[in-house]
Amino acid sequence: MSPLAITTRDTATGPVLHVAGDLDHGTADELRALAAALPLRAGQRLVLDLSRLRFCDSSGLTALLAARNLALAARADIALAAVPVRTLRTIRLVGLDRVFALYPDTAAALTA
């Protein structure tokens, strides 16, 4: 178990959230609350950088989808960057690779 640590960074195209640690039943609400408080504007892109995500269960996936709903409600876009292999496998298994735009890293997500 490692705690969840999320840092926020503003870029020209929208906020970037660096999500580190475990995203699970115990911590998923932190991401949801943080995403809900983001000042997202129409046309922006919210990037979730998962390069330091250690673990993500179905509660974690739900939080990612909740963030997507928030982005869509703000008429903004969402992308996942640097998804760890294990989480990528789960994302593909449940068909979310067709729901989220996936990028190898944040730089690619920001310039896409």
Added chain:
Amino acid sequence: MMCGTGHEPEPGGAGGTDAVFAALLEDSAEELYETAPCGYLSTLMDGTIAKVNATLLGWLGLTRDEVVGRMRFADLLTVGGRLYHETHFAPLLRMQGSVGGIALELRTGEGGRLPVLVSSAVKRGGDGEPLLIRTTVFDARDRHAYEQELLRRRQEAEQARRQAETDRGRLQEALAVLQRSLLPAALPTVPGLEAVAHYHTASPDQLGGDFYDLFPLGGGRWAFFLGDVCGKGPKAAAVTSLTRYTLHAAALHDPDPVAVLTTLNTVLLERYSAGDPRFCTAVVGTLEAEPGGDRFTVRLASGGHPPALVLRANGDCDFLPTPGGVLVGVLPDPTFTPAATTLSPGDALLLYTDGLTEARIGPERALYGEEALQEFAAGYAGASPRALVEALTGLLDGFGDGLDDDTALLALGVPAPGAAADGPR
């Protein structure tokens, strides 16, 4: 204030202070004995009281004449104290020559009890013969009250612990009842088919989100489903309940597996899209006995669920691919992938939730995975669904704490010719 550097004697200096101390000093041993803040008494070796101080007489509410030469030490004690004195205190004193800090109770003048701590020592003559017993008695009311308080607190803590245990037991019972309400009590008997299910609960404190069912559609057709709600706990369990009844009702309305999943998708989106979205993965399907034959046509569709395994009588074991199906409840216009197969005698279909394939095994906590499952299941191709599920149950138990998610298994198979007719579990 600064001290002077000179050495003038201060008023009432050293000599004066000594005089004050002298006045305060205990200069009378007799006075000290009589009015000391503890009781003193001396008894002969048979316990007869020879000398007692005023402090103790005050506590007892007795006069010196009533006590000295007339009473024994044990007479000052309560019945319980006397018994303890007889059986423990006196023997110990004879043996050791002294005892210290023994808790006893004195009978006081008003018929009350005074808790005391008693120490005694035997005084011996020049020849070592015991002469008398010297005893000090300390008022232990404060200490007694303190001990009573400690005891009371301990009893309260014990009571709270028992209550917490009872509450916990009640909660676990409620959770177990709710959990069972999310699963069918028993699978129905499907003529010509053997159906076996197993549910592994990872934690008795958490409601799991896995579900399955098998039920008749009429006209020789049956519907089945198995799935997994994202998340855990009571909120996920509420979604599990909604999902189960939605799938059941939808299948009765239109058994086409894609239509059933689409209905569930609409319901989950509508019910949970605002603020607290909820999702699930599911495999939904129908079974239809082929006319006059002993074969079943299986049609199914998957929404983001791991693919079903088909075990053939000839030993083959393959996944039934359902690519492209997406988690149910995410998209307003999802695609769910249909697939179909036929189960002949000796064939079986295995549905499972990812608790099984996502289990962590070995010291490296490596992913168990689909390939290992396929390899394991291949060993049971041609065997009965019951044998398959029993083997998988053993496998799950063997994972120990590497299995931290609930797992549901549902095996549907057509018994091989000549195989013992195994009813559904």
